[in-house]
Amino acid sequence: xxAYFQIVCRDRSDLMDLDHxxxxxxxPEEFRFNIQMAATGDQGFEWRRENISVPLLDHKIASIIFxxxxxxxxxxxxxxxxxxxEVSDLGIMFLCIVAEGCGxxxxxxxxxxxxxxxxxxxxxxxxxxxxxxxxxxxxxxxTAMLASHSPEAVYTEGVMSRNIxxxxxxxxxxxxxxxxxxxxxxxxxYGKYPPTSIRHRIxxxxxxxLHDGYIPKHSxxxxxxxxxxxxxxxxxxxxxxxxxxxxxxxxxTYLNAIIESFGxxxxxxxx
Numbered sequence: 001x002x003a004y005f006q007i008v009c010r011d012r013s014d015l016m017d018l019d020h021x022x023x024x025x026x027x028p029e030e031f032r033f034n035i036q037m038a039a040t041g042d043q044g045f046e047w048r049r050e051n052i053s054v055p056l057l058d059h060k061i062a063s064i065i066f067x068x069x070x071x072x073x074x075x076x077x078x079x080x081x082x083x084x085x086e087v088s089d090l091g092i093m094f095l096c097i098v099a100e101g102c103g104x105x106x107x108x109x110x111x112x113x114x115x116x117x118x119x120x121x122x123x124x125x126x127x128x129x130x131x132x133x134x135x136x137x138x139x140x141x142x143t144a145m146l147a148s149h150s151p152e153a154v155y156t157e158g159v160m161s162r163n164i165x166x167x168x169x170x171x172x173x174x175x176x177x178x179x180x181x182x183x184x185x186x187x188x189x190y191g192k193y194p195p196t197s198i199r200h201r202i203x204x205x206x207x208x209x210l211h212d213g214y215i216p217k218h219s220x221x222x223x224x225x226x227x228x229x230x231x232x233x234x235x236x237x238x239x240x241x242x243x244x245x246x247x248x249x250x251x252x253t254y255l256n257a258i259i260e261s262f263g264x265x266x267x268x269x270x271x
Contacts, residue, residue, distance in 0.1 A: 005104075006045045008053035009062040027062050033108055034141075034258055035064045035101060037121030037128040039247070043071045043081070051251050052258070059259050061118070064104060068128070069096040087169070087183065090151065094131060101132035105140070115139035116203070116265045120258050122146055122247065123214070124154075130204075130223070134230070137200050139269075141261040145207040145254045146215055146246055149226060152187035153219035156180055159243075160214055203233035203265035205257045207250075214243040233268035235260070 009027045034056065036048050045065045053063035067074055070084060070093050084090055105117050116139040121129040126147030133142040154160050161180075169179035204227045208220035224236040239250055246253070 005067060006049060006065045007062065008049055008057070008065065027113075028060070031060050031062045032116075032118065032262060033064065033113055034061050034118030034120055035066070035104055035129075035132075037066060037097065037101070037119070037125035037132070038068045038071055039122040039126075039146075040124040042122075042125070043067075043075070052255055055255055056258065061259070061262070064108075066097070066100065066104075069093050087186070094128065097128045098132045098135050101128070102136045105136050105138050109138060116141045116201070116262065118143065118258060118262060120144070120254075120261070122254060123243070126206075127151070130227070133202055133204075134198060137198075139201045139265070141203045141205075141258075141265045143205045143207075143254075143258045143261045144223070145250075145257060146209060146212065146243055147206065147223060148215045148219040149223035150188060150219065152184045153216050154214060155187060156184045157216050157219075158212075158214040198230060201233075201265070201269050202231050203261050203268060204231060204235070205261035205264055206234070206236040207246075207253060207257050208236070208238055209242055209246045209250075210238050210240055211242045212246075231268075233264050235264055 009031070036052060038048070042048065045067065048063075048065045053065060056063055070076065070079065070089060075081075084093070101119065105119075108117055109115065118141045119129040119133050120143035121127070123146045126144030129142050129144050130147060133140045148154050155164055164180075164183070166176040166179045166183070169183060170176060171179075174182075206220070206224055206227070208215060208217075210217075212220075224234065228234045239246060239253055241249065
């Protein structure tokens with residue numbers, strides 16, 4: 001399976017070949033790196049490049065933008081847009097995201113760049129940033145906006161639950177409610193984070209919306225609580241509006257949160 005990504009640095013964005021990439025000749029030594037995960041339905045590179053990566057250059061932060069599995073040019077032929085066909089596809093997607101994200105962090109380190117590296121995402125991308133950040137063994141500044149503590153809160157409680165074909169998940173003699181409960185238990189197990197005895201240092205900057213129909217408030221609070229048990233460098237804030245509103249009108253909030261996450265790391269661990 002091929003991985004596709006863009007590196008955004010200086011005044012331009014490039015599709016670069018891992019085998020022929022003299023990063024040290026392209027990106028100034030003082031620049032930091034932030035890896036951007038895709039939000040639900042965010043296929044391609046353009047939205048993240050133009051709205052987040054290019055503005056980050058003014059703050060000496062270069063970006064790596066992933067095309068995640070099952071999205072865009074990595075989408076299976078029988079899949080309609082970004083709608084996953086099977087429950088198992090979600091697990092495979094996240095396993096690949098974590099593996100590729102950690103691989104990219106180690107690759108950056110091998111290129112001579114110094115931690116902390118940033119990992120960020122909106123919505124599903126925020127959850128992916130958390131999973132990846134906890135599984136890597138390098139110092140990281142994690143930013144999660146509109147993220148949940150577990151996929152079960154999204155797919156069995158929030159607005160997204162209306163798009164689940166629970167009738168297709170039933171087995172003989174089951175009702176749709178039985179299928180919902182079974183999916184919930186599966187996703188609870190799937191959504192458990194790694195043990196809290198991680199050895200690397202992380203900062204965590206979390207932003208959630210007060211009227212989010214996709215992410216229940218209790219789920220956002222649980223994520224903050226979980227991360228507070230892992231690292232002392234945790235910041236959480238609430239913004240007005242809902243999930244889609246935040247996408248449209250709070251891009252600057254997300255941008256600033258990424259910058260602040262690096263600052264939170266240095267303030268906590270370098271004083």
